[in-house]
Amino acid sequence: MCVGGPALAQQADGHAYVRAMAADAEGDVQAAVVAYTRALENAPDDEMVSLRAYRAGLAAGDEALATRAAQALRAGLAPPPDAVVYLLAVAVRDGDEGDIKLLMGEIEGGPFDFMLPTLRAWQAYTRGKDPFPPLDAPADTGLTRRFNIENRALLSLLTGRIDAGSRTIRALVGGGRASEDLQLDGAVLLVAAGHRAEARALVVGEDSEMAAYLQRMGRKKPDLSFGFSRMLLRVAGDLAQEDAVPLSIMLTRTGLLLDPRDDRLRLLLADALSRDGADPVALETLEAIPANSPYADQARIVSVDVLARAGRTEEALEHAREIANRRNASSGDARSYADLLAANGRYDAAALAYALALSRPGGRDDWALHVARGMALDAAGRWDAAVTALRRAVALAPNQPVALDALGRAQIERGVDMAAATAMIERAHELQPDNPAITDSLGWAYYQQGEFARALPLLEAAAKGAPGSTEINEHLGDAYWRMGRRFEARYAWRAAAVYAEGSDKARIEAKLRHGLDGSDD
Incomplete structure (x- = not known):
């Protein structure tokens, strides 16, 4: 979870630090907190201990440890910028005006500098002053401009400019320049200001759960805490699919420190914790979302991913099945269940779940669903049903390279209408020449028809594009062997064997021992 080397060689109890690192590496957040607390007591001036303790405190939701460690980091020569943001949130929550001023100064000029105009605007509003001058200053970056525009709209709702603020919010969300969270934040502010009808008009599809x-x-009266927490939510949402897990945890934990009621922050925090290996804490975070929250369904969906990452496959499948079969479940719910079944090799059940997804509104003409169902049926050994599903996908999307490749590849593997199958894959490759999987399919189609020289450059290109693919490297090794390039064949097979499992691994190891024809030569 954290990075860095040991730094307690001179301390009386370096064992606490070692235990903390071990627990950290295992994803045992609570044990890490206990050990880092002890290590921080022993080495309060050690920056690496403080950094690790700070990260562990955030992951566990241990505010005392996170705050103490962040303060120790702040006292150092170069505190991590996110620790300063965290301490600013603590100061805002506690109403420490002196520290707020100091910490804003420390943030200025750093990577979180884009937050300052918005924070100063909300600070002015909280003090009963005009909030707009900080947002009128020239913005240095697109990120600053984005937040300035969004928060000008939100503050307009609180200062009697409801129509203007609502129009801006709708335009931003409708144009794809802001998430629907901005609409919800606007509605919260309108409710807080007593404008419930306007709030209902701003939130599309409001139901009883959303109203509650x-x-x-x-x-709660909107103030600096509100504006700060919503900014943290926005940034965390932007980072949700990025490889920035420690920062995502910091942003969401800090947002919840400012506003413990926000279930959207809990969803993002749980996902980040799970990606960091802290699955028990992630599940606890999801369980804190009330059953009557409009985000309760989403919490159940996220719990499936958490359980799957934790290796608790049966529980994940059961959760996914319940979601897929609940009242008013969507086509997407059934597809998620089917995807999980397919990922775990339960192809017959996956095909049934894909059929359920196809039967629901929006599913029938979804070519990608037909492809997924066809591939599941194929893997289950039900070729006649599989080819029907794959042909339906191509009929719905004749210029979709994935659909063309799926049908062509399935036919090639069975030697069915090879010329037509090859033509389909060639068309897919024309449409998407940089897709390693499609490039591999075309090379394999030529290989299967004995055109080894024609296949080889395509398979080499595919392996270059997807060097970790077991299937592509095995195909490349086969082609090298047929071209008499034995050394390169074994090199490719070794690459294929790295991630191979089960029967695939046994087959590749046999090729490494005996070659393609059952002999070394």
């Missing part, structure tokens, strides 16, 4: 949520969120 808005009422709960709107009970």
Whole structure:
């Protein structure tokens, strides 16, 4: 979870640090917190201990440890910028005006500098002053401009400019320049200001659960804490699919410190914790989302991913099945269940779940669903049903390279209408020449028809594009062997064997021992 080397060689109890690192590496967040607390007591001036303790405290939700460690880091020569942001949130929550001023100064000029105009605007509003001058200053970056525009709209709702603020929010969300979270934040502010009809008009598709949520969120008077937490939510949402897990954890934990009621932050925090290996804490975070929250369904969906990452496959499948079969479940819910079944080799059940997805609104003409069902049926050994599903996908999307490749590849593997199958894959390759899987399919189609010289450059290109693919490297090794390039064949097979499992691994190891024809030569 954390990075860096040991730094307690001179300390009386370096064992606490070693235990902390071990627990950290195992994803045992609670044990790591206990050990890092002891290590920090022993080495309060050690920056690496402080950094690790800070990260562990955030992951566990241990505010005392995170704050103490962040303060130790701040006292150092170069504190991590996110630790300063965290401490600013603590100061805002506690109403420490002196520290707020100091910490904003420390943030200035750093990577979180884009937050300052918005924070100063909300600070002015909280003090009863005009919030807009900080947002009128020239913005140095696109990120600053984005937040300035969004928060000008939100603050307009609180300062009697409801129509203008609502129009801006709708335009931003409708144009794809802001997420629907901005609409929800606007509705919360309108409820807080007593404008419930306007709040209902701003949130599309409001139901009883959402109405109750808005009422709960709107009970507190909007202030700097509100603006700060919503900014952290936005940034965390932007990072949700990025490889920035420690920062995502910091942003969401800090947002919840400012506003413990926000279930959207909990969803993002749980996902980040799971990606960091802290699955028990992730599940606890999801369980904190009330059953009557409009995000309760989403929490159940995220719990499936958490359980799957944790290796708790049966529980993940059971959760996914319940979601797929609940009342008003969508085509996407059934597809998620089917994808999980297929990923775990349960192809017959996956085909049934894909059929359920196809039967629901929006599913029938979804070519990608037909492809997924066809591939599951094929893997289950039900070729006649599989080819029917794959042909339906191509009929729905004749210029979709994935659909063309799926049908062509399935036919090639069975030697069915090879000329037509090859033509389909050639067309897919024309449409998407940089797709390693499609490039591999075309090379394999030529290989299967004995055109080894024609196949080889395609398979080499595919392996270059996807060097970790077991299947592509095995195909490349086979082609090298047929071309008499034995050394290169074994090199490719060794690469294929790295991630191979089960029967695939046994087959590749046999090729490494005996070659393609059962002999070394």
